[in-house]
Amino acid sequence: MFLKIVRTWFALCLMTLLAASAQAQTAARLPNVVILATGGTIAGTGATSTTTVGYTAAKVGVDDLIKAVPELKQVANVTGEQVFQIASENMSNEHWLTLAKRVNTLLAKPDVDGIVITHGTDTIEETAYFLDLVVKSRKPVVVVGAMRPSTAISADGPINLYNAVLTAGSPDAVGKGVLVVLNDQINAARDVSKTNTTTTDTFKATELGLLGYVVGNKAHFYRASTRKHTVDTEFDVSNLSALPQVDIAYTYANVGPTAVNALVAAGAKGLIHAGVGDGSLPNKVRPALSAAREKGVIIVRASRVGQGIVARNGEANDDQLDFVVADTLNPQKARILLMLALTKTNSTKEIQRMFYTY
Numbered sequence: 470m471f472l473k474i475v476r477t478w479f480a481l482c483l484m485t486l487l488a489a490s491a492q493a494q495t496a497a498r499l500p501n502v503v504i505l506a507t508g509g510t511i512a513g514t515g516a517t518s519t520t521t522v523g524y525t526a527a528k529v530g531v532d533d534l535i536k537a538v539p540e541l542k543q544v545a546n547v548t549g550e551q552v553f554q555i556a557s558e559n560m561s562n563e564h565w566l567t568l569a570k571r572v573n574t575l576l577a578k579p580d581v582d583g584i585v586i587t588h589g590t591d592t593i594e595e596t597a598y599f600l601d602l603v604v605k606s607r608k609p610v611v612v613v614g615a616m617r618p619s620t621a622i623s624a625d626g627p628i629n630l631y632n633a634v635l636t637a638g639s640p641d642a643v644g645k646g647v648l649v650v651l652n653d654q655i656n657a658a659r660d661v662s663k664t665n666t667t668t669t670d671t672f673k674a675t676e677l678g679l680l681g682y683v684v685g686n687k688a689h690f691y692r693a694s695t696r697k698h699t700v701d702t703e704f705d706v707s708n709l710s711a712l713p714q715v716d717i718a719y720t721y722a723n724v725g726p727t728a729v730n731a732l733v734a735a736g737a738k739g740l741i742h743a744g745v746g747d748g749s750l751p752n753k754v755r756p757a758l759s760a761a762r763e764k765g766v767i768i769v770r771a772s773r774v775g776q777g778i779v780a781r782n783g784e785a786n787d788d789q790l791d792f793v794v795a796d797t798l799n800p801q802k803a804r805i806l807l808m809l810a811l812t813k814t815n816s817t818k819e820i821q822r823m824f825y826t827y
């Protein structure tokens with residue numbers, strides 16, 4: 470009997486020791502972060518060290534991007550994949566579907582803790598929002614770019630990449646949706662925009678605000694988005710090989726119906742009207758939009774202003790016109806949500822719900 474008690478006690482001690490050691494190993498294990506490279510200025514090269522415009526984007530490969538920041542090894546076990554090598558003004562729906570499927574495949578692996586996507590800054594906000602709606606994991610996905618090419622004095626790419634990898638490996642970034650990290654700041658994909666053509670502080674969520682900072686080798690969060698994203702959305706691109714054609718018609722003083730009519734004639738299934746002010750419809754454009762609606766094209770009233778709510782039944786009788794309003798999404802992001810909405814429904818009631826949900 471005594472021997473049995475000793476044996477049991479010993480087994481318990483051994484199990485406790487093993488559990489503690491496993492816990493210590495997990496805590497000590499660096500996160501496994503995969504870098505998916507797509508091109509852009511972060512991979513750009515210029516003729517001289519002072520060339521910060523007029524350089525060539527999308528030249529440096531992912532292995533060299535990683536080699537340029539040996540400090541990455543201190544914060545994560547990093548591997549790299551060159552998914553594309555393009556300037557981001559050339560990003561397409563097909564690129565987005567390829568990228569989203571690769572992200573979801575990788576995040577389904579238990580040994581992948583987070584993903585960083587290096588990307589040109591011109592369309593970072595669009596790719597990030599698209600992924601925010603279709604990534605099916607709570608694991609961190611961080612999109613990063615640079616405003617100066619890798620060859621420039623004080624290039625911002627290396628520190629942005631380091632901060633992005635650090636954030637992607639941070640437990641605090643789990644469940645926050647797709648993030649955009651540049652200039653030591655963490656922004657939500659839904660709310661961030663490029664606000665300056667050339668400066669390194671260009672990415673801002675001007676009114677809705679950033680989520681946090683990367684300071685002192687740590688990602689610090691102070692807010693979270695109230696809108697649904699990633700695992701909480703109804704969108705699934707796993708079986709999609711194309712997205713519905715949705716275009717944007719920009720409005721300005723003296724505008725006519727030409728652009729709207731041309732986009733509809735070219736086969737647009739949805740049209741974002743980038744209106745002036747609170748999404749106002751000029752008299753010369755309204756009939757063309759109504760005619761498009763009658764043909765079954767979904768019309769979304771957005772605004773070129775960039776901040777604020779486009780109010781339903783404000784500058785136009787949306788109930789009567791059977792239009793949708795973009796809420797606070799800018800035209801380029803409203804286009805993304807409408808494309809995904811059209812993979813699910815043509816009901817304007819359902820689509821309006823989506824614009825108030827995501």
Ligand code: DGL
Nearest residue numbers: 509510556557589590591
């Ligand atoms: N051609 C632009 C792009 O790839 C360069 C801008 C940048 O990446 O910062 O988005």
